[in-house]
Amino acid sequence: MLKKKVIIIGAGFSSLSAACYLANAGYSVQILEKNDTVGGRARQKIRDGFTFDIGPTFYWMPDVFEQFFNDFGKSASDYYQLQKLNPAYQVYFGPQDYICIADNFKAIKDTFESIEPGSSAQLQKFMDIAEDNYNIAIRDLVYKPGEHLFEIVTPKTIRKLGSFINTIKKQVASYIKNEKLRKILEFPVLFLGAKPSNTPSFYNFMNYADFKLGTWHPIGGMYEVVKAMKALAEELGVEIHTNSPVSKIHVKNKDVIAVETEGTNYNCDILLSGADYNHTESLLDESYRQYSLSYWEKKTFAPSALLFYVGFDKELKNLSHHTLFFDTDFEKHAATIYDTKEWAEDPLFYASFPSKSDHTCAPKGKEAGIFLIPIAPDSEDTEIIREKYFNIIMDRLEKTTNQPVRPSVLFKESYCVKDFKADYNSCKGNAYGLANTLLQTHILRPKLKSKKLDNLYFTGQLTVPGPGVPPSLISGKIVSDLILKYHINEAIIRPVKLPV
Numbered sequence: 431m432l433k434k435k436v437i438i439i440g441a442g443f444s445s446l447s448a449a450c451y452l453a454n455a456g457y458s459v460q461i462l463e464k465n466d467t468v469g470g471r472a473r474q475k476i477r478d479g480f481t482f483d484i485g486p487t488f489y490w491m492p493d494v495f496e497q498f499f500n501d502f503g504k505s506a507s508d509y510y511q512l513q514k515l516n517p518a519y520q521v522y523f524g525p526q527d528y529i530c531i532a533d534n535f536k537a538i539k540d541t542f543e544s545i546e547p548g549s550s551a552q553l554q555k556f557m558d559i560a561e562d563n564y565n566i567a568i569r570d571l572v573y574k575p576g577e578h579l580f581e582i583v584t585p586k587t588i589r590k591l592g593s594f595i596n597t598i599k600k601q602v603a604s605y606i607k608n609e610k611l612r613k614i615l616e617f618p619v620l621f622l623g624a625k626p627s628n629t630p631s632f633y634n635f636m637n638y639a640d641f642k643l644g645t646w647h648p649i650g651g652m653y654e655v656v657k658a659m660k661a662l663a664e665e666l667g668v669e670i671h672t673n674s675p676v677s678k679i680h681v682k683n684k685d686v687i688a689v690e691t692e693g694t695n696y697n698c699d700i701l702l703s704g705a706d707y708n709h710t711e712s713l714l715d716e717s718y719r720q721y722s723l724s725y726w727e728k729k730t731f732a733p734s735a736l737l738f739y740v741g742f743d744k745e746l747k748n749l750s751h752h753t754l755f756f757d758t759d760f761e762k763h764a765a766t767i768y769d770t771k772e773w774a775e776d777p778l779f780y781a782s783f784p785s786k787s788d789h790t791c792a793p794k795g796k797e798a799g800i801f802l803i804p805i806a807p808d809s810e811d812t813e814i815i816r817e818k819y820f821n822i823i824m825d826r827l828e829k830t831t832n833q834p835v836r837p838s839v840l841f842k843e844s845y846c847v848k849d850f851k852a853d854y855n856s857c858k859g860n861a862y863g864l865a866n867t868l869l870q871t872h873i874l875r876p877k878l879k880s881k882k883l884d885n886l887y888f889t890g891q892l893t894v895p896g897p898g899v900p901p902s903l904i905s906g907k908i909v910s911d912l913i914l915k916y917h918i919n920e921a922i923i924r925p926v927k928l929p930v
């Protein structure tokens with residue numbers, strides 16, 4: 431008997447995850463990816479012996495990755511080697527003024543206590559709540575598809591109602607007085623794409639991920655995870671076609687029947703898209719789209735970013751694998767991203783030097799640097815602006831870390847709004863999808879299942895549960911469960927057995 435055929439648009443983390451689950455459930459799965467490699471926003475750049483992750487660099491929530499591989503009788507260690515980073519990261523607040531976050535909670539508490547007497551006990555209380563929230567959120571809620579509100583109304587969440595109204599910013603301030611320590615506790619929710627003052631305190635489960643679960647690094651970089659998922663997908667029989675941009679979705683009687691790429695039509699029984707949501711809908715005739723342009727206009731997008739990938743001809747000092755430059759006013763910077771939508775005069779930035787802990791990322795005696803400034807989606811993007819901000823970053827790097835760096839730059843490549851649009855069909859050039867604010871959570875996010883077409887589904891950082899690599903893996907799982915729920919009678923389910 432012929433297997434039912436699923437076409438998946440895009441080969442980002444969410445699509446690769448869904449492809450594995452659906453192939454394992456017995457579907458014939460084909461991925462169509464517009465770029466020449468898989469990975470989506472998490473692709474890799476290799477130049478002159480340097481290796482850079484183009485997108486994600488923080489490997490948080492190792493339990494979510496492990497669960498993904500366990501679902502196929504595998505372990506992450508079957509594919510890549512993980513290293514726990516110590517320090518997890520370093521945060522600069524001014525010239526030679528920094529705090530390092532260690533790889534264990536006891537040492538982190540000691541750091542807090544040395545800066546604000548009494549704060550370690552406060553941090554413990556804060557972390558107990560964060561742990562409770564993590565167990566509720568990551569072990570349960572985020573795996574709900576967002577079809578009905580009652581999925582997340584449980585005795586456990588009802589007793590947490592207050593934490594959906596309170597914000598992270600207020601909660602942190604109620605435990606800790608020191609401004610630097612407050613900034614460190616507010617940092618993890620930036621991964622959710624919104625301001626701490628606009629993020630429910632329930633999301634402090636990100637602090638548990640940060641301080642208790644730790645920051646990890648796959649040797650070779652995050653792209654090793656992409657390679658692992660591609661390998662697993664192919665072991666399960668998934669066919670991947672790169673250089674295959676989908677340009678049109680064909681519909682008949684409320685069902686997608688085929689997608690069109692340059693020159694080839696692919697028939698399908700089910701279509702799943704991991705490409706940016708509104709781009710996918712733009713491939714449909716207007717009457718089949720669920721969300722109008724004004725809907726997207728009103729949404730809070732997570733930031734876009736200006737990135738630089740830099741090869742240095744020496745090892746840089748006073749820096750860690752992950753280093754945050756919080757030496758300017760975050761509130762002012764955040765206002766430019768979410769309110770005025772202008773370029774910040776004095777932006778915060780993040781830098782990653784993977785070669786600090788992984789010699790595969792740069793030639794011996796040299797350093798690979800990745801720099802990221804969060805900016806408003808759809809910011810003006812010109813070479814002059816990119817150059818201006820490169821100079822700002824280099825000045826700050828030199829001042830805060832007390833060393834000349836400019837003369838050591840071998841090369842630099844930049845990446846910004848125009849590239850996000852051109853490479854990923856990203857709405858407004860967003861980097862991280864749709865922010866996880868209270869009004870953009872769960873049922874209030876764009877749906878995994880089309881309301882207009884019976885066999886069209888969506889996955890990825892613009893839908894449920896939200897931005898980030900772990901949520902993308904989860905998104906792939908929950909959309910696959912949804913497909914099985916609605917199409918189980920049509921499917922010829924023949925679970926594929928992997929060699930152990």
Ligand SMILES: Cc1cc2nc3c(=O)[nH]c(=O)nc-3n(C[C@H](O)[C@H](O)[C@H](O)COP(=O)(O)OP(=O)(O)OC[C@H]3O[C@@H](n4cnc5c(N)ncnc54)[C@H](O)[C@@H]3O)c2cc1C
Binds near residue numbers: 440487802
């Ligand atoms: C700079 C940056 C830094 C980040 N840092 C972190 C981090 O440290 N830790 C973390 O957990 N997360 C991080 N993230 C977020 C994380 O990378 C994303 O949430 C995740 O990779 C999104 O995966 P996705 O599958 O939803 O989408 P994508 O990766 O965008 O995949 C969508 C795919 O669809 C393809 N596509 C688009 N249109 C078409 C078409 N018409 N036809 C065919 N294919 C198409 C695209 O080319 C792309 O490959 C970062 C993101 C960025 C950009």
